[in-house]
Amino acid sequence: MNNACPRTEAPVQSRTLIRLCKIEDIPEGSALQVTLPEHAPLAVFRIAGECFVTDDTCTHGNASLSEGDIEDGLVICPFHSGSFDIRTGEPVDRPCTKKLQTYEAIADEGVLYTALPMHE
Numbered sequence: 001m002n003n004a005c006p007r008t009e010a011p012v013q014s015r016t017l018i019r020l021c022k023i024e025d026i027p028e029g030s031a032l033q034v035t036l037p038e039h040a041p042l043a044v045f046r047i048a049g050e051c052f053v054t055d056d057t058c059t060h061g062n063a064s065l066s067e068g069d070i071e072d073g074l075v076i077c078p079f080h081s082g083s084f085d086i087r088t089g090e091p092v093d094r095p096c097t098k099k100l101q102t103y104e105a106i107a108d109e110g111v112l113y114t115a116l117p118m119h120e
C-alpha cells in the first residue's frame with residue numbers, strides 16, 4: 001500500500017513537529033482522532049491520498065468530528081449534521097457557522113506530523 005502523502009515535506013529543523021500517527025493507520029476516506037497532552041483532540045483525515053489535520057471538536061457543540069461522515073471533502077458532524085470543508089475548516093452547512101481550526105499536515109517516511117503553536 002502506498003501511504004505517501006502528496007503534501008509530503010521533510011520536517012524542518014526550526015519547527016517543533018509533533019508526531020500524530022502512522023499514515024497507514026488512517027484508512028483512506030476516513031478520519032482518526034489523535035489526543036495530545038495539553039491540547040484539544042485533533043482529527044486527522046485522509047482523502048484521496050492527502051492528509052489533513054483539524055481540531056476534532058465541532059465548533060457548534062461537543063461532537064467528535066472524527067466520528068462524522070466524510071463526503072466530497074466535507075466532514076459532517078455526527079450531532080446536528082452541520083459540515084466543514086476539511087481542507088480549509090470553513091463551515092459549509094448550518095448549524096455550523098464558526099470556522100474549524102486547521103493545522104499543517106506534514107508527512108515524512110509514512111508518519112504524519114503537525115506543528116502546533118507553542119505555549120509560553
Ligand code: FES
Pocket residue numbers: 058059060061062063077078079080081082083094095096
Ligand atoms: S455539534 Fe456539530 S453541528 Fe452541532
